[in-house]
Amino acid sequence: MIDITLVWAGIIALGVFIYVMLDGFDLGIGILFPFFPNEADRDVMMNTVAPVWDGNETWLVLGGAGLFAAFPVVYSAVLSALYLPLVLMLVGLIFRGVAFEIRAKATRTRHLWDLAFIAGSVLATFCQGVALGAYIQGIKVVGREFAGGGFDWLSAFSLFTGFGLVATYALLGCGWLIIKTQGELQRRMIVLMSPLTWLLLGAIAVVSVWTPLREPAVAARWFSLPNFFWLAPVPLAVLGCAWGIRRALRQGRDYAPYFLALAIVALGYCGFLISIWPYLIPPAVTLWDAAAPASSQSFTLVGALIIIPVILAYTALGYWVFRGKVRADDAGYH
Numbered sequence: 371m372i373d374i375t376l377v378w379a380g381i382i383a384l385g386v387f388i389y390v391m392l393d394g395f396d397l398g399i400g401i402l403f404p405f406f407p408n409e410a411d412r413d414v415m416m417n418t419v420a421p422v423w424d425g426n427e428t429w430l431v432l433g434g435a436g437l438f439a440a441f442p443v444v445y446s447a448v449l450s451a452l453y454l455p456l457v458l459m460l461v462g463l464i465f466r467g468v469a470f471e472i473r474a475k476a477t478r479t480r481h482l483w484d485l486a487f488i489a490g491s492v493l494a495t496f497c498q499g500v501a502l503g504a505y506i507q508g509i510k511v512v513g514r515e516f517a518g519g520g521f522d523w524l525s526a527f528s529l530f531t532g533f534g535l536v537a538t539y540a541l542l543g544c545g546w547l548i549i550k551t552q553g554e555l556q557r558r559m560i561v562l563m564s565p566l567t568w569l570l571l572g573a574i575a576v577v578s579v580w581t582p583l584r585e586p587a588v589a590a591r592w593f594s595l596p597n598f599f600w601l602a603p604v605p606l607a608v609l610g611c612a613w614g615i616r617r618a619l620r621q622g623r624d625y626a627p628y629f630l631a632l633a634i635v636a637l638g639y640c641g642f643l644i645s646i647w648p649y650l651i652p653p654a655v656t657l658w659d660a661a662a663p664a665s666s667q668s669f670t671l672v673g674a675l676i677i678i679p680v681i682l683a684y685t686a687l688g689y690w691v692f693r694g695k696v697r698a699d700d701a702g703y704h
Contacts, residue, residue: 374668375661378440379650381674382433387639389429391542391632392685396423398543400466400491401536403484405562411555412484414696416470418550421692423470427463428681439670443514443660444650450516451509452501452523459497466490492536499535503528506581506646508653527580534573538635541566545628550696560619563627567615570631574608574638581645587653588645601644608637 396419406412419426437445449456465486473483504523511517544563548556582589592601611630618626646652650660661667 374664374671375440375657377671378436378661378667379657381678382436382440383643385429385433385436387636389426389433390635390639392422392426392429394539394635395419395542395546395628396426397466397491397495398539398541399547400487400543401495401540402543402547402562403488403491406555406558409480414551414555415547416473416487418547418696420470422685422688424467425685425688428685432678432681436674439674440662440667441650441657441660442662443511443655447509447511447514447516447651447655448505451518452504454520455497455500455504455523459494459501462490462492462494462497464490466494495536495539496532499532500524500528502535502642503531506531506642506652507584509651511651511655514655527584530573530580531577534570534577537566537569537573538638541570541631542628542635545631548627549624552695552697560622560627563619563631564616567612567631570634571608571612574634578605578641585645585653591645591647604637604641604644608634611637 399415399419403412403415406415434445437448467490469483469486469490473480473487476483500523503525507525507527509516509518510522541563544559544566547559548563551559582592591597611633614630615627618630648656648658650657
């Protein structure tokens with residue numbers, strides 16, 4: 371018999387990863403803006419995502435709606451525990467979206483909208499990383515309700531994961547721009563991608579050591595036998611992808627750096643899921659403890675199975691239609 375709770379957990383986990391995959395490089399472009407002060411370069415950078423940026427955030431909405439439908443305890447507790455960073459994330463996304471729309475039509479104030487685009491991108495990304503770190507370090511739940519304080523999310527670990535996610539999205543943005551640009555701008559992206567790769571590897575190494583030191587259950591999951599031998603390929607694969615990025619950059623390959631960077635993110639995401647399994651609210655609330663009634667999950671699953679293929683189809687169509695390089699003389703965003 372199919373466990374609907376596991377199906378819903380898989381849908382939400384996939385939706386979160388697709389959001390990181392798509393909106394990650396999108397936000398990464400705003401993070402990279404300060405390194406490219408030339409207005410023509412910035413126009414090209416924004417035009418690479420102009421047709422798709424707002425659709426990328428569909429997956430964020432899907433993840434929130436899925437939690438509300440299938441795991442209302444998680445929706446209630448996590449949003450209560452992470453209220454401030456999540457609100458700040460939304461503020462960043464709003465600033466960024468408004469800047470995207472107005473910058474293309476502004477003249478005298480364009481530099482201000484550039485700053486809004488940068489600030490919104492960095493704030494949204496940093497707050498997502500802080501929320502991730504706070505989630506990993508655990509949320510206090512008593513009687514299916516959040517029982518902690520309003521600033522429990524604030525710690526050295528969560529702040530570090532915030533900076534780590536900024537580095538992650540910057541790397542994805544750099545890889546995307548290598549695919550979509552050409553000439554001098556692409557060359558500068560190629561130069562920038564190597565140090566960003568090393569920065570991300572450093573962040574992964576610190577989190578990989580810090581997390582098991584903080585959480586004995588995570589340490590037992592990764593370092594007990596025979597788990598250690600089963601899970602050892604994950605960090606080795608991360609190193610292999612980093613080596614592949616360096617090799618692809620030297621060979622002048624356009625697509626490989628981005629997809630290898632995405633593979634590093636996917637491996638890190640798998641490591642995160644392995645670390646928290648089977649808890650949906652670490653360290654005590656499991657998937658099944660947090661699940662909605664089976665009848666509610668079944669009813670909402672029907673809608674999800676209809677709408678998700680539609681979202682995937684129009685997303686794929688959008689990227690296909692606007693494939694190819696973006697040139698400086700292409701029409702701007704209107």
